Amino acid sequence: MTKAKLASWNRAKGFGFLSLSSEPKAKQLFVHVSDFSDKKLDPEKLVGHWFYYTLAKDKQGRPCAKRLSLVGAKPAFSGKSNDPGKRAGLSAMAFFALLGALVLLHKLPIALLVFYCVLSVVTFALYALDKSAAQAGRWRVQEAKLHVFALMGGWPGAMLAQQVLRHKTQKQSFRWGYYTTVLVNIAALVYLLSPYGEPMLLQVNHALSSILP
Known part of the structure; x- marks a missing residue:
């Protein structure tokens, strides 16, 4: 898995973009709220943080990020109560x-x-x-x-x-x-x-x- 910084987030629409480099006009990668591994995260509060992600394609064949996990976050155990x-x-x-x-x-x-x-x-x-x-x-x-x-x-x-x-x-x-x-x-x-x-x-x-x- 590679990592990138969450550059922006639209809470109303439930998606945002990862910035693939530190350059001001860097290429950005689409990410949907459902693609975060930890569903308790609030992406809007994590703009500017780094995430590990897996590169994938959406149903139109466009590149997007899947299975995002916060860099430095403790792993979530499956036995944790819901x-x-x-x-x-x-x-x-x-x-x-x-x-x-x-x-x-x-x-x-x-x-x-x-x-x-x-x-x-x-x-x-x-x-x-x-x-x-x-x-x-x-x-x-x-x-x-x-x-x-x-x-x-x-x-x-x-x-x-x-x-x-x-x-x-x-x-x-x-x-x-x-x-x-x-x-x-x-x-x-x-x-x-x-x-x-x-x-x-x-x-x-x-x-x-x-x-x-």
């Missing part, structure tokens, strides 16, 4: 436990619980696929598709993926979009549990029963 990931896991478990309790109380159909589980697994897989594509410079999963699956009921899987995979946690506009899908889901669930939503709940149960085995 507190946000644990909290996301506990939150997802609490939500599914609530759904399970509502199913046992005959407030919700079991088909809805199964639907949430399936959508969460699929959404987590999409996040993992997008992260892998970002690291390899391949075509990415569209952000709109990630939001659609979260909106359909996969938001617990999206929450878990964001924190466990450390993916899609920097872009604020995406985060607000995700929060919107969560609020819409919770509002819809509250409505279905209300007396006004009972007819729709019956329709949802019928529709899901025809889809799920």
Whole structure:
């Protein structure tokens, strides 16, 4: 691995450039926020610092930097605890436990619980696929598709993926979009549990029963 200095960073867009020499007009190399090995680093605060990197190409064949690590930083051990990931896991478990309790109380159909589980697994897989594509410079999963699956009921899987995979946690506009899908889901669930939503709940149960085995 070679090393270069981080010359600039755009927090809003999540990318910056490495300077390949000390000359004022030195050639610069593109780097995306997802390409830092340590996801806890704040690149904006590290402009002017040196990084080790691996030279690669993006999906258009242009040179870019991958697997950046701060020069002089202590190695991160894989066994280090991931507190946000644990909290996301506990939150997802609490939500599914609530759904399970509502199913046992005959407030919700079991088909809805199964639907949430399936959508969460699929959404987590999409996040993992997008992260892998970002690291390899391949075509990415569209952000709109990630939001659609979260909106359909996969938001617990999206929450878990964001924190466990450390993916899609920097872009604020995406985060607000995700929060919107969560609020819409919770509002819809509250409505279905209300007396006004009972007819729709019956329709949802019928529709899901025809889809799920």
